[in-house]
Amino acid sequence: MLKFAAAALASALLVPSAFAQQKKPAAAVGFPDAPGKEVLVSKCFQCHSPNMWMDQRQDRRAWESTLYRMVGRGALWTEDEVRQMADYLGNVYGRKQ
Ligand code: HEC
Numbered sequence: 001m002l003k004f005a006a007a008a009l010a011s012a013l014l015v016p017s018a019f020a021q022q023k024k025p026a027a028a029v030g031f032p033d034a035p036g037k038e039v040l041v042s043k044c045f046q047c048h049s050p051n052m053w054m055d056q057r058q059d060r061r062a063w064e065s066t067l068y069r070m071v072g073r074g075a076l077w078t079e080d081e082v083r084q085m086a087d088y089l090g091n092v093y094g095r096k097q
Contacts, residue, residue: 030054036088039081047073053093060090 031037031050044050053066064086071077077085 032092034088034092036084036091039084040088043075043077043081043085047075057093057095058090059095060086063089063093 031041044053047070056066058066064082066089067075067077067082067085071082
């Protein structure tokens with residue numbers, strides 16, 4: 001009985017964490033580490049998949065205006081968040097790459 005309870009507990013603990021692990025990194029896969037990544041990853045998947053923008057290359061200013069377009073479409077971001085995401089995008093998805 002104890003053994004069974006332990007096994008049931010173990011699988012109850014394992015299953016949800018396996019799900020959580022699959023879900024988040026799947027969305028975050030392929031994003032290079034750089035300042036602002038956490039903000040971007042937490043904000044950019046709410047309305048569409050990252051395929052919408054991942055193949056684009058533009059400079060920081062152009063990314064910033066893209067971000068304000070998203071704000072126009074309903075994104076609720078602070079100026080600070082927009083700045084961090086623009087920094088990240090301009091850095092990692094900038095023209096130089
Ligand atoms: C509030 C919802 C929302 C969020 C959050 C959002 N977007 Fe968008 N985005 C949209 C909509 C709506 C479209 C238009 C979709 C279409 O054309 O099918 C779009 C399209 C785009 C496009 C292509 C069209 C264009 O205007 O350039 C890019 C690039 C883009 N999003 C980037 C981003 C990035 C980067 C983030 C995260 C920082 C983000 N989006 C987060 C709503 C959002």
